[in-house]
Amino acid sequence: MPDLQFQIEGAAPVTHAAMPLLALKLRLSNQPRDEIIQSIILRCQVQIEPGRRKYSPEEQEKLHDLFGEPERWSRTVRPLLWMNTSFCVQGFTGTTEADLELPCTFDFNVAATKYFHGLATGDIPLSVLFSGSVFYCDDEGRLQITQIPWDREASYRITAEMWKTLMDTFYPNTAWLCLQRDAFERLYRYKVKKGIPTWEQVVEELVPQGEISPASMTCEVKQ
Secondary structure, three states: OOEEEEEEEEEEEOOOOOOOEEEEEEEEEEEOOOOEEEEEEEEEEEEEOHHHOOOOHHHHHHOHHHHOOHHHHHHHOOOEEEEEEEEEEEEEEOEEEEEEEEEOOOEOOOHHHHHHHHOOOOEEEEEEEEEEEEEEEOOOOOEEEEEOOOOOEEEEEEEHHHHHHHHHHHOOOOOEOOOOHHHHHHHHHHHHHHOOOOHHHHHHHHOOOOOOOOOOOOOOOOO
């Protein structure tokens, strides 16, 4: 019966992709080594482990939306689910390599995007949990199926620069927000009524540059 082990050996953006993709380089090893694996339907849960790194004051400010005040981080900083994904691993004997491709989004309604955007430098600790089905041949050549144990996982650290470079490639000097339609219609009517040509100028009129500062974000608690 297969006994699979997983290791992440690298990470890199997927070139010539139609959307932002980051590939984790997986190495799969099986015991016994001479056992024939026909294929694997591999399910992967990718989590971010924010408690496994340190943060600068600037990063703490940007991550306030996720974790609150730094004084509360010992209670609020918990693993973040990035995504659940699956793919098929082709047949092999002994060991093989495969790319786990992770779609990346610039949607700021997604917690992972807020986290990545809030980092200036350093590493992003990831943990990948594996499950799925393994199709293999027994000693008599008959096709068998077994499940991957739930305790299979691997850790890796990608760099914040890698994610930022990927976003800059697909969204150069831009960001986007998803609004409910009624909110968008009010904003659009404001733009038309004022005769403002660009959305950047709408934001500049509503929130002038320099108006929002770290000091203005501090709330005074009255006794």
